[in-house]
Amino acid sequence: MKRVVTLGALVCLSLFSSLGCSSKMEPKECDKIRGEAFDLLNKAQHCNVDADCKQSAWPGCAKPVNGQTLDTIKPMAENYKKGQCEEPELKCASPTPESYCKQGLCVHREKGMTEGAGAPAGDIIVK
Numbered sequence: 001m002k003r004v005v006t007l008g009a010l011v012c013l014s015l016f017s018s019l020g021c022s023s024k025m026e027p028k029e030c031d032k033i034r035g036e037a038f039d040l041l042n043k044a045q046h047c048n049v050d051a052d053c054k055q056s057a058w059p060g061c062a063k064p065v066n067g068q069t070l071d072t073i074k075p076m077a078e079n080y081k082k083g084q085c086e087e088p089e090l091k092c093a094s095p096t097p098e099s100y101c102k103q104g105l106c107v108h109r110e111k112g113m114t115e116g117a118g119a120p121a122g123d124i125i126v127k
Contacts, residue, residue, distance in 0.1 A: 025083030034059045034085070037076045040069050045106035053099040053106035061092035064099035064106035 097108035
């Protein structure tokens with residue numbers, strides 16, 4: 001009889017521990033993961049062609065990144081979400097500018113600017 005009670009207690013304990021255990025991370029650990037992701041985003045994002053450039057979805061607002069950085073950040077974002085870390089509210093540009101490769105780096109295409117904009121129109125004549 002004791003054996004049945006012990007087995008039942010173990011099943012209950014196992015059930016409660018699986019339901020009751022929280023995988024919530026400490027805020028300090030959340031900040032560390034998010035900070036490391038920002039460090040990766042803020043490095044130069046090298047590319048060869050436009051297809052090499054993507055948009056980051058996390059952390060923060062969308063930034064132009066290469067595929068290697070995106071692949072590195074993906075598991076970090078999953079751990080951040082799995083750890084139930086609180087995402088700060090951000091006001092991001094809408095719509096997000098297109099990412100493309102310019103002179104070997106992934107950048108955002110700024111709307112309203114054409115190539116050569118801001119260049120002098122010609123000679124200035126003073127009378």
